[in-house]
Amino acid sequence: MAxxxxxxxxxVQFLGFSPSLFVEGVEQVIVQRLDEALSQLEExxxxxxxxxxxxxxxxxxMTKLRAETDRNLARCSSKLKTTLLDALxxxxxLLHPADLEQAxxxxxxxxxxxxxxxxxxxxxxxxxxxxxxRCQAQLKNxxxxxxxxxxxxxxxxSPAAMTKVKEAKERMCLIRDxxxxxxxxxxxxxxxxxxxxxxSGTPGMHLAQESFK
Numbered sequence: 001m002a003x004x005x006x007x008x009x010x011x012v013q014f015l016g017f018s019p020s021l022f023v024e025g026v027e028q029v030i031v032q033r034l035d036e037a038l039s040q041l042e043e044x045x046x047x048x049x050x051x052x053x054x055x056x057x058x059x060x061x062m063t064k065l066r067a068e069t070d071r072n073l074a075r076c077s078s079k080l081k082t083t084l085l086d087a088l089x090x091x092x093x094l095l096h097p098a099d100l101e102q103a104x105x106x107x108x109x110x111x112x113x114x115x116x117x118x119x120x121x122x123x124x125x126x127x128x129x130x131x132x133x134r135c136q137a138q139l140k141n142x143x144x145x146x147x148x149x150x151x152x153x154x155x156x157x158s159p160a161a162m163t164k165v166k167e168a169k170e171r172m173c174l175i176r177d178x179x180x181x182x183x184x185x186x187x188x189x190x191x192x193x194x195x196x197x198x199x200s201g202t203p204g205m206h207l208a209q210e211s212f213k
Contacts, residue, residue, distance in 0.1 A: 008020050008085075008088075008089075010090060011088060011089060011090050014090045015088065015090070019084070019085055019088035019089070020085070022084070022088070023080075023081050023084045023085060026080070026084065027077055027080070027081070030073070030077070031073065034069060034073065038062070038065065038066055038069065041062075041065075042058070042062050045058045045061075045062070046058065
């Protein structure tokens with residue numbers, strides 16, 4: 001049905017729909033409505049008394065009516081298509097927004113300014129890519145540091161290891177306290193025996209003798 005219709009690609013760009021397809025749709029709706037109307041009319045005729053309208057007369061009459069309707073529709077449809085397509089055709093002085101640039105070409109200064117903007121955008125894109133690579137490298141270093149930290153937490157600083165360190169610290173404190181007591185006792189013994197004769201032995205010896213009694 002689209003044979004003979006004008007090329008309406010420009011109208012499609014400008015209007016957003018195809019005028020030829022729109023006209024075809026209108027024609028199909030008209031044909032469908034006429035067919036429904038004729039079918040309903042024939043159904044009403046079939047309900048008449050055969051003495052008023054016989055079956056043969058009804059069929060011959062409907063055949064003639066359909067043929068006449070199709071002939072009138074074809075004649076009117078051609079005029080309707082022409083009228084609608086003329087109404088939907090974009091005038092020659094109207095330009096599609098995409099064609100405005102061609103109708104008004106840019107000046108040398110505008111082209112140069114656009115080139116500078118594109119160069120700035122290109123440089124910005126390169127900087128973004130460089131920063132992205134740096135961030136990715138830093139992220140890898142952070143992930144590696146976190147892994148090492150986790151190893152330390154799971155190893156020397158694990159709860160079990162910290163418990164052992166605490167126990168060792170307590171033992172060291174106990175040994176230190178014992179050493180302090182030993183030094184204090186030695187000093188007391190020294191004070192107690194410093195006035196004894198020289199041949200009576202050293203304070204350490206007296207302390208040892210007292211310790212083994």
